[in-house]
Amino acid sequence: MSHSTTNTSDVLALDSLLGSEELELREKVRDFKDQRIRPNIARWYEDAVFPRELPAELGELGVLGMQLEGYGCPGRTAVEYGVAAMELEAGDSGIRTFVSVQGSLAMTAIHKWGSEEQKERWLPRMAAGELIGCFALTEPTAGSDPSSMASFARRDGTGDDAGWVLSGSKRWIGMASIADVMVVWANTDDGIRGFLVPAGTPGVAVTPIDAKLSMRASIQCDVVFDAVRLGPEALLPGAMGLRGPFSCLNEARYGIAWGAMGAARDSYEAALEYAGSRMQFGRPLAGYQLTQEKLVNMVLEIQKGTLLALHLGRLKDAGKLHPEQISAGKLNNVREAIKIAREARTILGGNGITLDYPPMRHANNLESVRTYEGTDEVHTLILGQHITGVPAFR
Structure with a gap:
């Protein structure tokens, strides 16, 4: 660059x-x-x-x-x-x-x-990237509400040698078809627990979701567990309840606050470069007031979003970052990144709908980013509960 x-x-x-x-x-x-x-x-x-x-x-x-x-x-x-x-x-x-x-x-x-x-x-x-993992939390009927997950693991035997029998289904599980190990979350008689399920375990069926308009250079899958027998060593001993998966989700949500600004910046830079060289009515697009306004609005939101992400990072490194602050970063930065990618596409005109330019690809991908790791609605409710003291999830 x-x-x-x-x-x-x-x-x-x-x-x-x-x-x-x-x-x-x-x-x-x-x-x-x-x-x-x-x-x-x-x-x-x-x-x-x-x-x-x-x-x-x-x-x-x-x-x-x-x-x-x-x-x-x-x-x-x-x-x-x-x-x-x-x-x-x-x-x-x-x-x-x-x-x-x-x-x-x-x-x-x-x-x-x-x-x-x-x-x-x-x-x-x-x-080292030699082994691949995945994280099986979301279910066909339990996305934003993981406490309603239907997957269940029951004890198989008694004593310290007792294993588990896992049954249920998961959806939108990234990398599941190429994973060497699955981190699977399921209800038990003692609440939600985590399990490690190695690839090739009998009773596990993985089907990639192919008909996607977004995240096409990534892998998401349906996974079915049909009375899968696991040994006692499969249990993640430290994870009890939703605190286990949520602690991981917060790590991912934090990274998204930064990542979305990368997609936005790349869209803006593509539009800026195009506007400087594309001639219309005898002058470059960049010479028109309407185009400049678009570019200025883009760069302002990218700078504000990047500053927000950096502030969250400094808080995290200081051990002072709270979940509602992560929600603010994820909600704002993904929402603004989608707007920027779409606006950048308009500067590219018809050429912008091709894969020769990145904004529309970024916009499509960001539709997935906007939904996963908590929808706009979920993060709005997290922030709403924080500022009012009243939970409004149900």
């Missing part, structure tokens, strides 16, 4: 708020995006392909479970994770989604709630 482009994307000089290590990491991930994602993403999106060689490359880049300590994990800060998520989503939301599912969801669940044996078995190879 040229110096002038960087300046036109950072009117408020927000880069001055980042330290040298944060900037160095960002450039490293940006280079990866420019070399590996940008030249290929239109084809991956058109063909609905998630490239299987990418996990190992992302592991080598150091972005898988990057905010986790030990067990071969990178141990980077929340802000460093954020700037990496922003650059990856500037490439494509589907690629950032893989990093989020792998690190913020599956690896975080094992790291936070798993036994020492589970951590040693899975985390080092997941951090």
Whole structure:
């Protein structure tokens, strides 16, 4: 990216708020995006392909479970994770989604709630991208309300050697068809618990959801568990109740606040470049007041959203970040990113509906980002309860 482009994307000089290590990491991930994602993403999106060689490359880049300590994990800060998520989503939301599912969801669940044996078995190879994880929480009839999940695991036997029998179904499970291990959440007689289900376990059926208009360079699946027998070692011992999955969701939601601004920035930069070279009525589009207003509104919201994400990151690194603050970041930044991607498409005219340009692809992807990890409505209600003291979920 040229110096002038960087300046036109950072009117408020927000880069001055980042330290040298944060900037160095960002450039490293940006280079990866420019070399590996940008030249290929239109084809991956058109063909609905998630490239299987990418996990190992992302592991080598150091972005898988990057905010986790030990067990071969990178141990980077929340802000460093954020700037990496922003650059990856500037490439494509589907690629950032893989990093989020792998690190913020599956690896975080094992790291936070798993036994020492589970951590040693899975985390080092997941951090390297050698093994892939998924996070099975959402169900066909329980999306925004995970407390209503119908999947159930009953005790199989008595004593310390007692295993489990898991039955139920899940939907929209990212990476499930290529996962080496599933983190599965299910009701039990003792409340909601988490289980590790390795690939190839009898009774597990995984079906990719193919007919998608969004996240086409990513994988989402239906999963059915038909009386799946699990040993006692499958249980995540530390996770009890919804606190287990919610702690992982908050990690993912935090990353989205950064990532969405990456998609927005990439859309804006594509529109800005096009407006400077596309001639209409004898002058470039960028020379018209209406076009300039669009570009100004875009860059203002990107700068505000990036500043919000950075503030959340500093709070997180200080151990002071609260769930309602994460909701504010996720709700605002995804909502604004969709508006920016759509507005950028209008500057591109008819050319904007092709995969030669990224805004419409970003807009389509962001429809998924807007829905997963909590819809606008859910985050509005979280914030509403915080500011009024009255829960309005039911």
